[in-house]
Amino acid sequence: MKNRLRELRDKRAWSQGDLAEQLEVSRQTVNAIETGRYDPSLPLAFRIARLFRMTIESIFEPAKE
Amino acid sequence: MPRSRHADPRRKVMLLMLVFVGLMFFLWPHVRTTTSLPFKTLLTLLPIVPMGAALWLIATDIVRSDEMQQRAHLIAMSLASGITAAVTFIAGFLCAAGVLALGGDDLMFVLPLISVSYAASNWMVSRRYGNVGC
Numbered sequence: 069m070k071n072r073l074r075e076l077r078d079k080r081a082w083s084q085g086d087l088a089e090q091l092e093v094s095r096q097t098v099n100a101i102e103t104g105r106y107d108p109s110l111p112l113a114f115r116i117a118r119l120f121r122m123t124i125e126s127i128f129e130p131a132k133e
Numbered sequence: 134m135p136r137s138r139h140a141d142p143r144r145k146v147m148l149l150m151l152v153f154v155g156l157m158f159f160l161w162p163h164v165r166t167t168t169s170l171p172f173k174t175l176l177t178l179l180p181i182v183p184m185g186a187a188l189w190l191i192a193t194d195i196v197r198s199d200e201m202q203q204r205a206h207l208i209a210m211s212l213a214s215g216i217t218a219a220v221t222f223i224a225g226f227l228c229a230a231g232v233l234a235l236g237g238d239d240l241m242f243v244l245p246l247i248s249v250s251y252a253a254s255n256w257m258v259s260r261r262y263g264n265v266g267c
Contacts, residue, residue, distance in 0.1 A: 093201070097202065106201050106204075
């Protein structure tokens with residue numbers, strides 16, 4: 069799944085650690101989501117969307133088959 | 134909860150494992166020579182205390198880790214269980230066929246086997262998620 073997490077984080081000048089702290093996950097998890105190696109659960113996707121005041125589908129996009 | 138908020142238990146686990154190994158080396162010669170059954174039982178089971186504490190620390194760390202880390206632990210535990218089951222199953226067959234002579238002492242190798250295969254699996258899964266040492 070593609071996502072705009074890195075772009076949104078960069079806009080706010082947050083480090084991965086800053087974002088991880090706000091989402092209550094590890095920095096490694098933020099990195100894995102940003103690089104597309106891990107797809108977050110729905111509750112975590114909602115937390116991300118709420119944090120950036122956006123909808124889930126505006127942050128995450130399913131990979132084209 | 135983020136891992137960074139909790140102390141990394143690896144040092145404590147390593148220390149407890151060293152205590153375990155130390156106790157084994159120190160106590161095992163006495164276990165063989167002690168004639169009192171209650172004392173022999175106590176000496177035999179004493180090393181389980183640091184081992185149990187280490188397992189408790191690991192379990193607590195897994196519970197406190199976040200969803201991706203828990204998934205990595207779950208996959209690693211599944212792989213480790215599968216590897217251990219396969220090895221013990223094969224060893225059991227070889228023993229039943231008389232190819233391999235196994236005794237009750239060999240049951241002591243099950244926990245080290247599952248620990249080593251778990252550590253290897255966890256490392257492998259963590260690499261898959263792009264995080265060595267997840």
